[in-house]
Structures are given as structure tokens and as C-alpha cells.
Amino acid sequence: MIHIDTVYQRVLALANKEQRGYMTPLEFNLMANQAQQIIFEQYFYDLNQVKRIESDTTSFSDMEELISNKLTGFVTVVNVNGGNTFPTNYRTGKIFAGNFEASKVEYQEFANITQSRFHGVGLLKNPIYRESRISGNDIEVYNGVIMSSGVTCEIISRPAKAEWGYDVIAERPLYNASRSTNFQLHDSEETELVYKILTLAGITLKRVDIQQAGQGLDITKIQQEKI
Numbered sequence: 001m002i003h004i005d006t007v008y009q010r011v012l013a014l015a016n017k018e019q020r021g022y023m024t025p026l027e028f029n030l031m032a033n034q035a036q037q038i039i040f041e042q043y044f045y046d047l048n049q050v051k052r053i054e055s056d057t058t059s060f061s062d063m064e065e066l067i068s069n070k071l072t073g074f075v076t077v078v079n080v081n082g083g084n085t086f087p088t089n090y091r092t093g094k095i096f097a098g099n100f101e102a103s104k105v106e107y108q109e110f111a112n113i114t115q116s117r118f119h120g121v122g123l124l125k126n127p128i129y130r131e132s133r134i135s136g137n138d139i140e141v142y143n144g145v146i147m148s149s150g151v152t153c154e155i156i157s158r159p160a161k162a163e164w165g166y167d168v169i170a171e172r173p174l175y176n177a178s179r180s181t182n183f184q185l186h187d188s189e190e191t192e193l194v195y196k197i198l199t200l201a202g203i204t205l206k207r208v209d210i211q212q213a214g215q216g217l218d219i220t221k222i223q224q225e226k227i
Contacts, residue, residue, distance in 0.1 A: 029164055036193065043070055075156055
């Protein structure tokens, strides 16, 4: 979790540096949630990319594990309705039949396996599933029988809306923790949030100087990560 007031103060400090301008709380909250969503979405692209290359799984530089850890706080395991219909969700992850993870297979392969006596023996501990072609259903799960209960799945939820809450005192907005909601992103994303908010604010407010400041800081961070 990242404290929203910390990010707000850093954004203001950088935006005001060399008289680059001022960002209102309303503008900040708008840009903050857009930045949070951009960073969150990037996890999935990054995870897909690192899965294509070899990763050092024996050290702290295992990128797949690092990205997965950042997503952990957004993942819950829930029941699949009727064994075939996902609850409302942003993204789904692994599928489970009882205590065992199910493997996804192509539609026709699923049919071939379920009709095979040879494969049927081990399916209780090695269940399979396929996308359903039945209207209103999402999947079919098989562990020796088509399952109508006992099926669960990982659900990935969007980050909750962040909010820098405040009271207006002497015509100035002052931070109010009771009205605020912190970012749900991993602590390591604090600097990235600051840079993204600055860049977005520069675009939206048509302040090229603020936009360039955010982009410049972001490029510096990326270069440091590649060293």
C-alpha cells in the first residue's frame, strides 16, 4: 500500500519546482487513478513478456516472481457458479477442481480426452477445462465427470479508487486522512506513480513543462533499471 498524501506532496513539490505550476486536489485525484490503472495494466504485459524469456528463479532478480508478487494483493479465489460461470470480474487466473489445478485444453482435445478410458484414470488429480460454447456459460471442467460444483477460480480485481481527501481551511485544502483512500499498488511503485501523474497532468492541463518533467524522470528510472 502506498500512502496517497506522500505521493501528493511529492507531485506538488516536483510540479512547483522552478514554477512549473500547481495541481488542484481534484486534478490530482483524477490523474492519480489514471496512473494507478496504467501501472496495474502494465503488470500483465510485463508478465507475458518475461514468461517468453529465461528467468533466474534462484535469485531476487526473478522478474516473473516479482511481477506476480505485485499482483498478489488483487487476487482472490472464488466459487465458479454451477461449475461453469464466472462471477463478475476484471480478469480470471487459475482454475481449480477441488484441490487440484485444472489445465486448459482446446475444445476438440477436451472431447477426445473425456472419451478416452486411458486418460480418464488420472483426471481426478489432473482435471482439465475448456471454454464453453453454451450461451451464458464460460467453461466446462472435467475430472472424470463434468463438474457442476467444487470448481473455483482466481479472480483478479482492479485497484480500488484512490482519493486524496481534504478540508478547505482558510481557502486552502488540508489533508484529511479519514476522507482519503491510499493506493493499493505495491510499495515499490511509489516513484512510478509520481512520474506517471506528472506526465498525465502535463498532457491534460496542456503544460508541456510538467509533462516533460514527468517523462524525463520516468526515462531516468527506466535507464537505471536496465543498468
